[in-house]
Amino acid sequence: MAALDLFPDKAFYYPGEAARITVRMPPLEGLSWQGRIRLRLMFLADEVLAVEEEVALDPGAPGEIHIPLPLPPEDPRGYGVDAELRDAEGKLLARGSTALDVLRRWTVAPRYGFLSDFPPNRPDIEEVVEALVQFHINGLQFYDWMYRHEDLLTEEDPYRDLLGRLLSRRTVEALIEAAHRRNIAAMAYAAVYGASVAFARARPGWTLYGADGHSLGLGEDFLSIMDPRPGSPWAQHLLRELAEVMQVTRFDGIHLDQYGEPRTAWDAHGRLVDLASALPAFIEQASAVMRSIRPDATVVFNAVNNWPIKAVARTPVDFLYIEVWPPHTAYSDLWRLIVKGQRLGGGKPVVLAAYIDPAWEVNVRLADAVIFASGGYHIELGERDRMLADPYFPKHRPLSEDLREVLRRYYDFAVRYENVLALGTWDSTAAAMRRIALKGLSAGLPGATDVWIIARKGGGFEAINLILARGLPHREWNRPLEIAPSPLEDISVRYFPPQAVRRVWLASPDFDNPVAMCLRFKPDQCPQGNYIEFTVPRLEYWDLLVIEFAQ
Numbered sequence: 001m002a003a004l005d006l007f008p009d010k011a012f013y014y015p016g017e018a019a020r021i022t023v024r025m026p027p028l029e030g031l032s033w034q035g036r037i038r039l040r041l042m043f044l045a046d047e048v049l050a051v052e053e054e055v056a057l058d059p060g061a062p063g064e065i066h067i068p069l070p071l072p073p074e075d076p077r078g079y080g081v082d083a084e085l086r087d088a089e090g091k092l093l094a095r096g097s098t099a100l101d102v103l104r105r106w107t108v109a110p111r112y113g114f115l116s117d118f119p120p121n122r123p124d125i126e127e128v129v130e131a132l133v134q135f136h137i138n139g140l141q142f143y144d145w146m147y148r149h150e151d152l153l154t155e156e157d158p159y160r161d162l163l164g165r166l167l168s169r170r171t172v173e174a175l176i177e178a179a180h181r182r183n184i185a186a187m188a189y190a191a192v193y194g195a196s197v198a199f200a201r202a203r204p205g206w207t208l209y210g211a212d213g214h215s216l217g218l219g220e221d222f223l224s225i226m227d228p229r230p231g232s233p234w235a236q237h238l239l240r241e242l243a244e245v246m247q248v249t250r251f252d253g254i255h256l257d258q259y260g261e262p263r264t265a266w267d268a269h270g271r272l273v274d275l276a277s278a279l280p281a282f283i284e285q286a287s288a289v290m291r292s293i294r295p296d297a298t299v300v301f302n303a304v305n306n307w308p309i310k311a312v313a314r315t316p317v318d319f320l321y322i323e324v325w326p327p328h329t330a331y332s333d334l335w336r337l338i339v340k341g342q343r344l345g346g347g348k349p350v351v352l353a354a355y356i357d358p359a360w361e362v363n364v365r366l367a368d369a370v371i372f373a374s375g376g377y378h379i380e381l382g383e384r385d386r387m388l389a390d391p392y393f394p395k396h397r398p399l400s401e402d403l404r405e406v407l408r409r410y411y412d413f414a415v416r417y418e419n420v421l422a423l424g425t426w427d428s429t430a431a432a433m434r435r436i437a438l439k440g441l442s443a444g445l446p447g448a449t450d451v452w453i454i455a456r457k458g459g460g461f462e463a464i465n466l467i468l469a470r471g472l473p474h475r476e477w478n479r480p481l482e483i484a485p486s487p488l489e490d491i492s493v494r495y496f497p498p499q500a501v502r503r504v505w506l507a508s509p510d511f512d513n514p515v516a517m518c519l520r521f522k523p524d525q526c527p528q529g530n531y532i533e534f535t536v537p538r539l540e541y542w543d544l545l546v547i548e549f550a551q
Helices: 125-133 169-181 197-201 233-248 275-293 309-313 331-344 361-373 401-416 429-435
Strands: 005-008 019-025 033-043 046-057 063-069 077-087 092-102 112-115 139-142 185-191 194-196 223-225 253-257 264-266 272-274 298-304 320-323 350-353 436-438 451-458 461-468 488-495 501-507 522-526 529-539 542-549
Touching: 005 077, 005 092, 019 077, 019 092, 033 063, 046 063, 077 401, 092 401, 125 169, 139 169, 169 185, 185 233, 185 298, 194 197, 197 223, 233 253, 233 275, 253 275, 272 275, 275 298, 275 309, 298 309, 309 320, 309 331, 320 331, 331 350, 331 361, 361 401, 361 451, 361 461, 361 542, 429 436, 429 451, 461 488, 461 529, 501 529, 529 542
Parallel strands: 112 139, 139 185, 185 253, 253 298, 298 320, 320 350
Antiparallel strands: 005 019, 019 063, 033 046, 033 077, 077 092, 194 223, 264 272, 436 488, 451 461, 461 542, 488 529, 501 542, 522 529
C-alpha cells in the first residue's frame, strides 16, 4: 500500500488555533483520478474528531493538498493525525500519519533544535524551517550567530566571527522571522564567561586565573575565561550586551553556555571564586534584566555534565539543559539525568545534549527511545536534515534517508503520546519493575540483559516503556553499535496492578501504524496477589504499554 506523507503547518499550536495539514500523495497509476481523504484526530487511544475532503489528481503526478483541521482548546495535549486516501468506490489506496500538540508555551514541551549556518543571502530559509516543522521542533538554538562573544551585535553586515566564518545579521533575522511564522522560538546563544583573547588582555582585572597564576582560557588563544560574579565588570558588561539583544532583535530568549571547567578559580586579586555559586547568581541577574525588557523572555543555561544542576534547577530557567559527557556514558545514565533533573526542577522539562554520530543509527534509536520514554527531550536535529555529532554545532552531519524516516516516526510518536510520556507525569520505574514480569526474559533498568523498563505515572494510568536490548554487545550510547537488538515476538506479560484495570493498550513507533491497539487481558491471581496477563505481539526497539485504571 502506498504511503501518504503528512505534517502540520506549525511546530505546535496555541489554544484556539486551527491546524493546516499538508498531505503529499504518491503518484497513482491510471487516468484522471478522484477520491476522498479522511483525517482522524486521535488523543491517545481515542478518536476526537474526523474531517473529509475530496481530492482530484492528474494521472501519474504526485499531488499536495492542505486540509484545515480544527483543534480542541484543551492544553497541554498531544494528538495523532491519521489519514486514509480512498478512491470513489471506497478502496483504500494509501495511508499515513503525523502528530501535533496544543501548548500555551513552547517550553512546556521543548523540542529543541539548532541553527548554526548564517551566510549572507542564504537561499533555503523556508525549506530549512519546513524541514524542522516535520520533526515538530519548536525551539531553535542559534549557535555562534554573534560577532564576538563579548560584543554580540555589530553594525557590520556581513561580518566575520572569531573563527573567520562569514555571517549576516540579515540571514539571522530572516531565519527568526521564518521560525516565528511556524510557532518556533528563536534562542540567542551567549557564553557566560567567554571573551576573545584580545578583549581580555586589554582588561586583565576582568579575567579568572588558575592556581599557577596564569589566566584561564579555552583552546589555544581562542577564548579567555572571565569573572561572571554579579557586580564584576565582566558581568555588568555582558548584562548590557544581553539587554541590547533583547531590545533590538526578535530573539525570544537567551541560551547561556558554560564550558564545564573551571569549577573554581581565582580573581585578579587572588581571591577564590566558586563558580558553582557564581553561575546561578548570574542566571538570576540575566533573567531579571531580560524579563524587564520582555516579560515572556525564555532563559536556558547549559549544566555541562550535570554541573551545577542543584543550584541551576532553583533558578528561573524555563527548562533544564544538560550536556552529557563521561562518565555518563551508559543508556541508564540518560534516564537518571532526566529523572533527577525533573525532581530537582520541580517538574521542569529536561533537554539532553548527547552528541551521537548519525552514522551510528542503532545508538540514535536507542538513545531517543530512552530519552523520550523518560519524559525528556534531545537536542540533536537542526539545519536541513542535519544532526549534532560534536559540541561545536557547525560540525553537524547529514542524516541518511533511512534515519530521517525513523526519526520522523519517533518524533511523531513522542508528540502523539506526550500526555502519557511526559506532560504531567512522573517517573515510576522502580515501582513498575516490582509489578511487571516478562516471561522468559531479563527485564529491568537500562542495562538489563533483554528488555529495559522505564515507567511513567499520571492521573489514572501507568505507562510502561519496553526498550529492547537483547543481542547488544554493550550498553553505552557513545560507542558505536554495529548490530541492532534482536526483535522479540509474542511476549507474555504479567502485571500486578495497584487498582482495577479498565483498559490496556499498546503503541510503537516501530510498527507500520502508530495507532494504539487495545490488548485483551485476563485477570488472575497467585500467592503474590491479583494480576492481569496479556501478550505484546512484537518488540523491535521501543514499545509503549499503557494501563488505564478504572478510577
